[in-house]
Each structure stands twice: as structure tokens, then as C-alpha cells.
Amino acid sequence: xxxxxxxxxxxxxxxxxxxxxxxxxxxxxxxxxxxxxxxxxxxxxxxxxxxxxxxxxxxxxxxxxxxxxxxxxxxxxxxxxxxxxxxxxxxxxxxxxxxxxxxxxxxxxxxxxxxxxxxxxxxxxxxxxxxxxxxxxxxxxxxxx
Numbered sequence: 001x002x003x004x005x006x007x008x009x010x011x012x013x014x015x016x017x018x019x020x021x022x023x024x025x026x027x028x029x030x031x032x033x034x035x036x037x038x039x040x041x042x043x044x045x046x047x048x049x050x051x052x053x054x055x056x057x058x059x060x061x062x063x064x065x066x067x068x069x070x071x072x073x074x075x076x077x078x079x080x081x082x083x084x085x086x087x088x089x090x091x092x093x094x095x096x097x098x099x100x101x102x103x104x105x106x107x108x109x110x111x112x113x114x115x116x117x118x119x120x121x122x123x124x125x126x127x128x129x130x131x132x133x134x135x136x137x138x139x140x141x142x143x144x145x
Contacts, residue, residue: 007055009034042066083124
């Protein structure tokens with residue numbers, strides 16, 4: 001499925017080793033479809049989201065100062081279509097339920113498995129491409145009277 005433009009994908013985790021690993025996994029498969037930016041400080045990510053928005057957000061849930069749930073709320077306020085994927089080393093049923101209720105589209109457990117990460121990002125890219133197509137085709141239709 002073809003997208004109109006490259007999607008903005010932000011990866012946010014306070015662990016630099018994890019953001020380097022995610023960057024390596026994602027650039028290998030998605031360089032032609034996404035503009036990838038990684039952040040180790042969630043405050044920097046928040047500022048960038050508020051300034052430019054993002055299409056896909058992959059965020060750790062537990063980070064000092066600004067957690068993943070707040071990152072989701074900020075991203076969704078800026079762009080309701082933002083696809084949010086959470087990753088965490090410590091999962092609970094309550095955390096999963098809260099993430100889904102808040103609008104997360106997927107949830108990964110650490111350590112990251114390359115195939116799982118690539119699969120959920122691919123699914124999110126396809127979902128966004130479908131939305132873009134629907135919006136484009138809707139605007140091209142004559143107005144209903």
C-alpha cells in the first residue's frame with residue numbers, strides 16, 4: 001500500500017542501548033517509509049511531538065519524569081491518528097488495560113524481538129496508509145447536497 005509521504009516515527013526510551021537497537025531494527029526495514037527519530041529524554045520527545053506531531057510513537061511506559069501514558073496523551077492530542085506502540089520490561093494487567101483504553105495500538109515486552117517490532121510497525125504503517133487513502137478519496141468525491 002502506498003503512502004503520500006514518509007511517516008514520522010519517534011522512539012522514546014530512557015535507555016540509550018534500547019533506542020540504538022530499535023533504530024537498527026527499524027532502519028533496516030522501514031527507511032523508505034518512515035523518518036525515524038529516537039529520544040532518550042521524554043521531555044525532548046514531548047517538545048518535538050508538540051511542535052511537529054508524529055504518525056507513529058514507540059514509547060517505554062516507565063520513564064523518569066514523563067511516562068509513556070502521558071506521551072500517548074500528548075501525541076493523541078496533537079494527532080488523533082497517531083499509532084502508539086508501548087514497550088515495557090514490567091507489564092501488569094492494569095497497565096495493558098490502561099494502554100488499550102487510552103488508544104495504544106500495540107504492546108511489546110522487552111527485550112525487543114526484531115520480528116515482533118518490525119511486524120507491529122509494519123501493521124501500523126499499513127493502517128496509516130489505509131487512513132490516508134480513505135481521506136484522500138473522501139476529499140476527491142463531490143460534496144453531498
